């Protein structure tokens with residue numbers, strides 16, 4: 001398996017405009033990140049591939065988009081107010097703070113000092129709604145997108161006329177006041193989730209759980225992640241959340257080891273039952289065919305968009321040794337690449353011709369980029385780092401033969417293709 005230094009990837013992300021530290025000019029703020037021009041496109045592509053896969057291609061999953069701030073009672077019902085906590089310990093000597101379950105001994109990993117007893121720390125960000133700053137106006141920024149799906153279960157089910165089994169999907173920001181944000185965007189305090197809750201009859205839990213585990217692993221390979229870098233890890237009995245009858249994590253081999261990318265959980269009827277109890281509303285389901293009334297059970301697929309993006313970058317990243325040289329290349333799948341094709345003029349006299357070609361491709365729906373700042377070798381290297389699968393160069397011969405040089409990012413091979421056939425060539429390569 002490939003080993004590399006995460007710092008190299010972090011600096012590439014900054015250099016090429018994928019990801020910046022938030023508020024960098026003020027020294028940054030720990031656990032918050034901003035996406036630049038390439039990062040935002042990569043993120044949009046991944047989110048849209050998730051939505052296509054989970055909602056658009058299926059007749060039995062519908063979408064929704066809820067508020068980030070919900071009624072505080074919803075977070076009591078979900079159990080977050082009481083138990084969405086991590087144990088926190090401090091070093092009595094150097095004052096460093098850790099998550100209690102992540103330090104192995106009672107001595108500080110940094111200085112060897114003695115650690116305090118663990119205290120439970122609630123990870124939800126608090127805020128106040130309205131002008132009064134007191135406990136009656138206290139609210140939370142959502143720590144997951146899932147709860148609003150449960151809260152809206154009846155609204156969505158009735159209006160979409162879905163019958164069980166069916167799912168509700170949502171993507172959006174979540175906030176967790178992590179004790180120790182780290183590993184770049186892997187663990188941050190503000191991040192985006194892509195979650196789907198699939199409502200089933202209690203007798204069908206096992207079947208659907210297995211189905212979704214398989215579907216989700218397959219999706220990661222569709223966005224270009226190598227199967228051998230993914231593995232499934234079943235939670236041990238002691239590790240299971242109190243409501244769960246089974247959880248499988250999809251893990252990826254990051255530069256900092258095997259880590260969770262997505263959790264797929266059999267949540268039983270815990271969520272809907274709790275919301276029935278706390279709201280006093282009937283959220284049960286009446287099956288018109290069997291005449292049975294029951295509280296639906298839930299299979300959840302819960303993925304992190306930023307974490308998936310980091311995985312896509314890590315999996316694509318390569319420092320390649322060439323004969324007399326080396327290069328850094330992102331072997332992104334064309335399905336997610338922020339730029340699919342770059343166009344260069346070989347000489348400034350050819351600027352207009354190259355610009356015209358780039359515009360034509362752009363208006364035909366390709367994600368393009370025009371560049372003429374630097375020698376051709378440097379332009380190629382820049383696009384290798386951006387993950388651009390193809391570069392086209394317009395040269396003096398192009399004026400005669402109406403063809404351009406097409407350079408392949410991965411093989412670095414070049415071939416001459418007639419301009420009239422470029423769109424077809426690219427579409428074939430991108431599987432469009």
Ligand code: ATP
Nearest residue numbers: 176178186187188191260261262263302303304307
């Ligand atoms: P952990 O135990 O690592 O804190 P978790 O098991 O509580 O995480 P879940 O609540 O299952 O995480 O969240 C579902 C998904 O949301 C995770 O698999 C991950 O992709 C993403 N996620 C959760 N917390 C963060 C975070 N702080 N930063 C980025 N992504 C996150």
